[in-house]
Amino acid sequence: MFKQKIAFLLLLLCASAHIFAGENDSIIRQSVVLDEIIVTSSKETKNIKEMPASVSYIPLKELQNRNITSIKEISSYVPNLFIPDYGSKLTSPVYIRGIGSKINAPSVGLYVDQIPFFEKTVFDFDFSEIDKIEVLRGPQGTLYGRNTMGGIINVYTKSPLNYEGTMFSFSEGNYNQLQASSSHYGKFNDNFGYAVSGNYKHSDGFFNNSFNNKKVDALDAGSGRIKLRWKKGTRLDANLLANYEYSGCRFR
Secondary structure, eight states: OHHHHHHHHHHHHHHHHHHHHHHHHHHHTOOOOOOOOEEOTTSSOEEGGGOSSEEEEEEHHHHHHTTOOSGGGGGGTSTTEEOOOOSOTTOOOOEETTEEOSSSSOSEEEEETTEEEOOGGGSSOOOOSEEEEEEEESOOHHHHOTTOSSEEEEEEEOOTTTOOEEEEEEEEEGGGEEEEEEEEEEESSSSEEEEEEEEEEEEOOSOEETTTTEESOEEEEEEEEEEEEEEETTTEEEEEEEEEEEEEEEOO
16 A cells, blocks of 8 residues: 555656646747847948847837947947046047957957948047947958958948938036037938938036146037938949048147
8 A cells, every 4th residue: 555655646746746847848948039130340231140240239229218329339239349538539540359458450350331441540439310330349350451450340321311300409517518419311202312420529527736726628529421212223322422530639
């Protein structure tokens, strides 16, 4: 009788384990379908799942939700990307997987609307009207050439064929910090559009010169951008981009 009870108990344990394992298998086998993400940094429009590379994609919604206002701030979001902040726009080295350069030519490339920025002094540009950012880790010299041993950062501004309207923003903060920006997007027809934007920043500075008791880091900066885009079908796409940026410190 005792042996029969032991056998019955073992049978119940085996059945319970089988049911539990089956439930775990059903949980593990659940799949999640994400929205389709198209990457253009490969110079061929591809689905991100088809890219033979390590890619990070930051859409406009993520930029807004995380309040990313400069290219240095994306290093806290993208894995293996580090952009130190030395307090000056003139020094903006970029490191991907530890590969980068502070003094010599950059080892990580930066492209804005497919236009290369070869000097680190212009990496920290006016970060406005950005549509998406793509970061490719690993050597990209085959497609992009110089300064891409560590990888590449591809920045795309908003297209006038996809956005229309006028935007204006103004903010004020401590130390007399002021920032104002405006933009307008329009199109003449479905194939030809234009965009105009401008931005201004001002700050009285944070640090005093103990010798003459004057500010040493007062800032006045401004930028402007004009963009024209003409697209015909799926094979012909022409863009004209003009960008001007000024940044200077005032000694008071």
